[in-house]
Structure formats: structure tokens, C-alpha cells
Amino acid sequence: MLSHEDNELLSRVGKDTPMGTVMRSIWLPLCRKQYLEAGGTPRRMRLLGEDLVAFRAADGRVGVRDEKCPHRLCSLALARNEGDGLRCIYHGWKFDVSGEVVEVPTEPADRAKDFAATVPKRHKPVREAGGIVWVWLGEEEAGTFYNWNWLDIPDEQIEIRVGHAACSWLNGLETALDTAHVGVLHTNAIEDDTYIHKTDTLALSAEDKAPHFEFEMQPYGYREAALRNLGDGSKYLRLREYVMPFFSYIPVGPRDNDQLLTIYVPIDDYHSAHWDIRYNLVGPKKLTWFDGFDLDDYAPVMGNMDNLFHQDREAMKNGSWSGLPNIRHEDIAVGVSQGAIPDRTQEFLSSSDLSIVRARRMLLKAAKAAAKGEPHSIDPSIDMSELRAIEEVLEPGADWRVLQP
Template identity: 45%
Template sequence: MLTRDQNELLTRVGPGTPMGDMLREYWVPACRSDKLEADGAPERIRLFGENFVAFRVTDGRVGFMQEACPHRCASLALARNEDNGLRCIFHGWKFSVEGKCVDAPTEPREQRERFAQSVPVRSHPTHEAGGMIWVYMGKKATPPRFPDYEFTGLGPDQVQPIRGIIRTNWLQGLEALLDSAHVGFLHSANLNSAAGRAIFKAESDYMLNDGAPVFEFVDQPYGFREGAIRDEGDFRYARVREVSLPLFAFIPSSPTGPRIVCCSIPIDDETTAQWYISYDTDAPLSYNILVDFGQTSGDPGYFNSDMGGPETMWNQDRAAMKAGHWSGITGRGNAYEDFVVQESMGPIVDRSQEYLGTCDRVIYRARRLLLEAVERFQATGETSFADDSIDFAAIRAVSFAYPKGGDWRDIETHVAHALAAE
């Protein structure tokens, strides 16, 4: 349980807020790479309560700058994208991919260049990786090291990022990604389905058999490693989640095949972009995440646009519940069920009213670490979870069965046994 003041500290992300300023010091995904065509339409992006445009210029480079033209605040999402820059359709002012004003044709010719150089424009560095455009919105003159997770170096046939948009605060989104105890309940119908068993295989039974796993943790420089241990009688089953704070959670899966990493990116205080990044390091992805991940709207940039809301009770099917479906969120994947529950809490849940149990140890741990991180940032300006020694590419969540008497932390041994058994 948090106090109201602590909850405010963790959830508010607008300009000048402690958490908002801290999160801006990390590289965050802004949009899918394929949304930006060279000399094509700029993409409107809202992050941390502010409005921007992302655009790809003639030579393929990507820019990211304030949406409002610094002249008279017309939207640069309407701008002409040509000759390696954006030109505002209102008065023709032009901006380079670096976010500098390079032409102000409404000014006298003899002072035009000097005037253009004086125009203040807010822009931010970008990095293209993993099928996404990433942006650094912090205050450092030199951006921090990019977190080169293993999916960021893969080609387009090996990684599929899709984005959901939910009407909740970013912390609700993150906490849903961290909560392993709900899987055997909220997602039980999906785990029991033919599609679920095809994807999760024996894991479905393991998660359904034991709804009260034992949680153990190992601190890591990037956050922590969580072992959710289930007793399966003759052996134990471990789901080892990797939490790369402050934004990413790696979802456990079998040692072979596709993997999923998720992140919760604030659009503003009450809206969140939830990214699901499916990837396979060894081969082209064997499935289409938009289809096999769960029936979706078909738009990879907003895959849950058909989810409904409180006015329709998120299209919950009570007849299906009476017939045995747990949640009543039918014909949809796990993400939809998570999103419905998160939105049902309200835009920013009052965590001072919660009553946490043993299954919430991961929630308590994440909140404590985030509070420590933002308080450290307030005091020193230094960020946490980003030490130069971190090998981001080695972070990988996994699940496996192992003998009683064994230690789940001996991951390499258990994974080797699992691979040998396949």
C-alpha cells in the first residue's frame, strides 16, 4: 500500500514532475518504424503529456520535434515533408531533421538566415531499432547509452512490435506486466483454449494447477529477477521473469521459440502505450502476432481499438461466463483481459485503498525500487537501472521444470536439461 503522496510521486509524468523528468532520461519507443515513410506524412506522437511529430526525411533519417510550429503554433503534422525537412503549410517555415529552423521565407531576404538560426525549436534524438523509433527526451547534451536488448538487433522478419493504448496511468500498465499470480485466473480460458495450448504447451497446465506460486527474487543492476515457483508434485515449475526497470518486463516462455517483452510508456497521466514485442532470435517468427497473439483490431499501432470501454462493460459476455469462460472477454487474447482490468480501476488507482497479499510481493518490490529511484533522481540527478556494466542483450526471461531439491536460480543448468529433453 502506498500513501497518496507516494502514489502521486510515482504516477504523475507531465513536464516538471519528478517521475516525468526521470523517465525522460531513458530511451523509450515512440512509434513503429513502418509508420514513417520517407517524405511521407509526419506521425503525431504524444509522450509524457506533450505533443510531438515524428517524420522520416528524404534520405531516410528520422526526426522528432514539437508538434506546434514555433512561429504561430500550427500543427507540423500538417507540414510538407520534402527535401530533407518539414515545411509548415501556414507560412512556409522549414525545419531540418535535427529540429533546426533552416528557412523562414516570410522574413526579409537579407536577414532570413540569421533569423532562422535564432528560432527556438524543441527536438529530441532518435534511434531506430527492433522495428520501432525510440526517442530520448531528457536534458543531457549527450544521450545515455541505448539499451541494446536482444530484440533490438533483429531484422523485420524476426521481431514484431505491436502497441495497445489504454486509458490508465503507466504504473497500472507496468504492474499488470509484473503480476504473475493472476495468469491462472484471469487468463484461464485462453490458457485452456486450443490456441493457448499450442503457444504455451505444458505451461498452461502448470499455471492452472497452482494459483498460489511462491515468489523469490534476485536483485539485478537493471532491476530484478523474479522466480514464480509452482509445486507440480514430482517436480517444480519456475517462471523466471526479468524486470528491466523502470519500463520493461520480459515475459517468461519456454527455452526455445518466440519470446515476448513488454513495456508501459506514458502518453500522459491517464493514458498509456502498452507495447508487446514478439521476437525470435534463431529464426523468422513462425506466427503473426496480430492473429495468433489474440484476435485484435488488425492495426499494429493500436491493436485494441475495438476493445470498448466502461459504457459497454468492455464487451464482456456474461452468457459465456455462465458457460464456463472465466473473464467473459471472449475471442480476445490475454492483453485485452489485462487492459479491461486495468481500465476498470480508474485512470489512476488510489493505492492507499489497497489491501495487498503474499501474491503482491513483486508489486511491492517494484514500487519500492521506483520510489528509491525517483527520490535518488530528485536528490542527485542520477538515474538508476542503467549502469554501464549491464549487458542488456543477455536479459532473457524463461520458464522450465526442475527437480525438487534443485534451485531455480541455476538457470543455465535447467535450461540445458529442458533443451536436451526436446
């Protein structure tokens, strides 16, 4: 369990909150690059409780700024994208990609230029990498960018999707960190031999439902080995990397297989963007995501608590474990069902929750340091180019540590 105070500390991400300060010290994924069309529709976005508008100029550059026009607060999501900037439809003020106010038609011509120079910019630093538009929401100058190993690989080796869930970012992260659920919640995938995202060894996660954990603490978070006894002395290993504050690799096969990095970014205190980045460093990706799903928000079709995520009770009578159609749908349903900010004072944790407890401890330490104005423990300059997850069977007596990158 968590105390009410600690739960609040981890869950609140607005400006001037400790966790909000931690999150504003790293580059945040905002949207897939394809979501912003050159010269096209400006997109209304929300991140860490801040309302933003993002657009792409005709030359491909991206601008991200506060949603509200600094004049009289009309939404710039309604603005005209004139190819070289956004023009507010209310009184015609125009903002270029770097946030400069370039035209103020409501001012007399002889004063307009000087006046424009005094208008607050409210522009956010932005960059594109790995098929994602990233934004910096900190007050400080933009900091180091994580050196992920998938940022420069060809398009056919990477696929990205994001879904917006009606729950705190921590619900999403903790679902990812919860290895014990794989052999239970995802029973359908384990039992269905036609399930396309099934790995050769996924079914072994149901062989021992009480995994044993070993950790190596890392400057970026931790490396976690979840080990399941297979009865003959061999062990099923799920090796994960957790990167503060909200990144988790998910094991989906041996080391040269596809990799899956998940990210759980707060939209605000009660909503979060759940990212799946699937890639293969050595060749074309083996699996693709869901045909027909909206890659910029795959979650709405999954339902909500009012319709219980379209859970199919008939299917359950006929052998389906969850009555839900796929792994991601199952993860979103359980995470949202906990409550937008769950009352974690009411939890009763078991030994399978060790990874979650470790992550909370690290996050609380970072948040408490931020609250005191001290440097916290997230350092994006740490080398993360070798990180990956691994899923495989260890021979009797083998040590998972020899598998390290």
C-alpha cells in the first residue's frame, strides 16, 4: 500500500507539483510524427495537465505552443495553418513555428512590430526522433535527449501506436511492471495458438504463477529478472529494463527478436497516453500491430467502465478467460478499472508486487528531492543505447546475468 500523501505525490503531475517537476526534466513523447500533416490541421494536445496545440508547417517543421492565443485566449486548435505559421481566426494574430508573433493586425501598422515583440511566446521546444514528436515542458532550458537505440532505424523496422486511457500514468506503468499478471490476465493469448503476438515461450508464464524476482539497480532505473521454475531445474526468464520515470521494456522473445518498449505519459492527473514502440534492430519487424486500429489513439474502441470494456460474458462461458479480445485491451481494462487515481491506501500487496514497490520507492525519492528543490535521480545523459528485454528459458544452473547486453 501507499500512504495517501505518497499516492498524491506520485499521481499529481501539474505545474509546481514534485512529480510534475520530475516529468518536466525530460523530453516527453507528444504524438506520432504522422499525426501532424505538413500544412494540415493543428492538433489539440494535452500533456501534464497543460493544453497545447501542435502543427506542422509546409516545410515539415513542427511547432508546439500553449493552446490558447495570448490575445484573448481563443483556441489555436481553431487557427488557420497558413504553411509558415498559425493564424488565430478571432483577430488574425499570427505565430510562426518558433512561436514568434509575426503579425498583429489589430494594432496600428506603425506600432504593430514593436507590439508583436512584447507578446508572450508560450512556445515549447520540440524535436522529432524515432517517428515521434517530443516536447519539452520544463521551465529550464531543454535538456539531454535519451539515446534510445531505435531512434534512427528504418521505418519497416519500427511501428508505434498510442492509446489514451482514463487513468493515471501510474496505473499504466504498474500494469507494465506487473509480471505476475502475464500468466493470468493474458490466459487467452497463452491458450490461443493462433494469437499473432504469442511468442514461443509466453505460455511458460502460466507454468509458475509466483515468479521469483532478482534485481540489479541501474543509474536509469532497474534491470529485473522474473524467474519461473519449470520443474526440471530450468527456469523461464523474463528480463526487463525499467527506465525512470515511465518507460518499461516488455520481454517479447529472445534478444535479437522484436523489442517492445512501453511508455506511460501523463495527459493530466486522471488520463494517460500508453505508447507501444515495437522495433527490430537487426531487420524487418516480425509482427505488426492491429490492422484497422487508430494508431494515434487505439483506446476509444476498447470501451470504458460504463460498458465494462465490452467484456463478452458469452465468450467467457465458452472458455475465454477475460472476455476481452487482446492483450492491450486487457491491460487497459484492468488499469482503468482501478480508478483514475486508485486509493492505494486500500491495497494489500503480495510478493509478486516487488517490481512495483521498487519503482515506487525510486519515484518517491525523485519526487521528494524535487519537492525540496534538490537534484533528483533522473539523468537522461546516461547511456541507454544497449537496453533491451529478453524472454527465454535458462538451463539448470544458468545465471541470467550472463545475458546482459
